[in-house]
Amino acid sequence: MPERAQVLVTNTTPLIAITAATGSLDVLRFLYSRVVVPLEVAEEVRAGGQQSFGVDAFNGAGWLEVQTGSVVLQPFLQNSLDRGEASVIQTAMILGLPLVCIDETAGRRVARLCGLSLTGSVGVLLKAKRLGYDVSMPDALQRMREQGIWLSEQVVRFALTQC
Secondary structure, eight states, X not given: OOOOOOEEEEOHHHHHHHHHHHSSSHHHHHHOSEEEEOHHHHHHHHTTOTTSTTHHHHHHOTTSXXXXXXXXXXXXXXXXXXXXXXXXXXHHHHHTOOEEXXXXXXXXXXXXXXXXXXXXXXXXXXXXXXXXXXXXXXXXXXXXXXXXXXXXXXXXXXXHHHO
């Protein structure tokens, strides 16, 4: 098991994509000492109700640190991004946590502008594989696509060449 010193603040899409890829969120627990989920992200995950894809895995991961209150967003974030992405960045800045997990391009760009380090769902899977977590990247990418997770051909090629 790897040294799990890093803390991660995550957005909605990576939670759903990782669930699609692996069937659970256990890979996050394998990699990170803490995984912080802003309340706004938890609300997005659960928005479709209990029958929505990924809700069971999310609710079953009792080790996730789901924040209990909404975060007050800076106007810049509120006007630039959706609630989930903005709350991830704002939460990371408030808590002094340098690493965020965001898949969407706009959110990643703003996170960089805010001085945060980034990963995404594919980055999480690649890191886990490199550290000994049992995951087949071709199968994981296929399952993500089957659940409607959009992956560019460039990201797919990169992921497959890295493993």
